[in-house]
Amino acid sequence: MEALIIALGWVGVFAPVALGAVGSAIGCSVAGQSACGAMLDVESGYGKFVGLSAMPSSQVIYGIVIMFTLSGIGVTLASAPGLFGIGLLTGIALMYSAVYQGQAVAAAINASKNKPEVFGLSIAPAAIVEGFAVFAFVFALVMGQGIAA
Amino acid sequence: MAENAYYTLLTSLPHIDSLFNSKITPISRIQLDRRLSMLSTADRDTLVKVEQLVHWSHLGEEIKEDYLINLAERLLQQLDSPDLKELVTWRLDMRTIAAALRRKAQGVQAPTTAKWSYGSRYAYIRRNWSHPNLGLQNAFPWIPVAVDCLAKKDYLTLEKTIMEAVWNKLNELGAHHRFDFEAVVIYLLRWNLVARWTAYNGDEAVVRFAELTRQALGDFAHQLPGSVR
Numbered sequence: 001m002e003a004l005i006i007a008l009g010w011v012g013v014f015a016p017v018a019l020g021a022v023g024s025a026i027g028c029s030v031a032g033q034s035a036c037g038a039m040l041d042v043e044s045g046y047g048k049f050v051g052l053s054a055m056p057s058s059q060v061i062y063g064i065v066i067m068f069t070l071s072g073i074g075v076t077l078a079s080a081p082g083l084f085g086i087g088l089l090t091g092i093a094l095m096y097s098a099v100y101q102g103q104a105v106a107a108a109i110n111a112s113k114n115k116p117e118v119f120g121l122s123i124a125p126a127a128i129v130e131g132f133a134v135f136a137f138v139f140a141l142v143m144g145q146g147i148a149a
Numbered sequence: 150m151a152e153n154a155y156y157t158l159l160t161s162l163p164h165i166d167s168l169f170n171s172k173i174t175p176i177s178r179i180q181l182d183r184r185l186s187m188l189s190t191a192d193r194d195t196l197v198k199v200e201q202l203v204h205w206s207h208l209g210e211e212i213k214e215d216y217l218i219n220l221a222e223r224l225l226q227q228l229d230s231p232d233l234k235e236l237v238t239w240r241l242d243m244r245t246i247a248a249a250l251r252r253k254a255q256g257v258q259a260p261t262t263a264k265w266s267y268g269s270r271y272a273y274i275r276r277n278w279s280h281p282n283l284g285l286q287n288a289f290p291w292i293p294v295a296v297d298c299l300a301k302k303d304y305l306t307l308e309k310t311i312m313e314a315v316w317n318k319l320n321e322l323g324a325h326h327r328f329d330f331e332a333v334v335i336y337l338l339r340w341n342l343v344a345r346w347t348a349y350n351g352d353e354a355v356v357r358f359a360e361l362t363r364q365a366l367g368d369f370a371h372q373l374p375g376s377v378r
Contacts, residue, residue, distance in 0.1 A: 030156055030328075033154075033156040033157040033160075034156045034157070034160040034328075035160075036157050036160075036161075037156060037157035037158060037159065037160030037161035037162075038160045040161035040184070041160070041161050041162065041163055103328070106156050106160065106327075106328060107327060109160055110159065110160045110327075113160060114163070114164035115164075
């Protein structure tokens with residue numbers, strides 16, 4: 001039983017990176033495919049589409065920071081349940097936000113390709129999704145300090 | 150390509166702004182076919198079948214009604230997407246209604262065969278043949294306008310009314326589909342509408358009509374009142 005609790009603690013430590021990486025991979029793939037499609041239809045401005053398609057990669061970076069913070073607390077019988085809860089739920093939040101941010105970026109690329117003047121505004125939905133990922137990231141760090149204390 | 154080819158494909162297609170203000174199609178058919186080649190073989194087959202059924206004029210003038218009815222039944226069985234089934238059925242209903250209204254305007258009686266057309270409302274239309282609007286004016290609000298146009302022989306307005314109804318339906322369904330197979334089908338059907346509308350040319354029609362009249366009259370053309378010898 002103790003080994004299982006410790007194992008779950010490690011799952012919680014690594015979940016933000018693993019799930020964040022899955023989400024970022026899917027999100028960047030979807031956005032990147034949209035950027036490739038848009039490049040077939042426009043004559044210029046390719047760079048901004050490619051740059052935008054990298055937006056969902058931030059979630060895996062947040063995951064890495066959380067992993068280092070949680071692993072710094074140390075996986076013990078007392079801390080493992082807390083690490084599991086915070087790490088897993090943050091990982092799920094990061095994964096979904098990356099997937100849906102990829103779709104928002106795809107829509108932004110499609111819209112700004114047809115109407116270049118809305119480029120800035122079209123990014124707003126993707127930026128709002130990014131905000132939710134930041135919430136999960138910041139409060140995971142805050143709650144992590146609670147486990148350490 | 151994989152199912153995510155929809156993202157690449159749909160963002161590579163130029164936006165279609167409006168139907169009646171379009172002067173040319175936003176992308177040529179050759180380029181469109183080239184882009185559609187990103188789809189998987191199964192998707193391409195389904196797309197071709199939907200297009201053939203909805204725009205059956207591509208199949209040639211000798212095409213028989215029975216063949217089209219069978220084609221419609223087979224296709225509807227193959228389609229997995231409920232929205233796509235609804236769209237195809239709705240479009241077939243539109244054709245059935247338009248055919249019924251034209252026949253009624255010519256004084257033709259209700260069809261004698263039960264399975265006289267395709268879609269989901271042919272039996273209802275047959276039962277309500279005597280009703281001026283076939284009893285479908287609530288589901289298809291354009292029917293009274295179409296009946297009026299047929300009575301006045303205003304075929305241009307009739308064509309525009311029907312095309313506008315199809316365009317609005319495609320826009321309505323398109324709002325729920327951004328990057329999926331349904332969105333590809335909707336794009337292709339919208340492109341076909343624009344292609345049809347932009348192909349209409351009043352001047353060419355007059356020249357073509359004069360040519361057909363000349364061919365039909367042959368040597369008797371000069372006997373017509375007002376003809377130049």
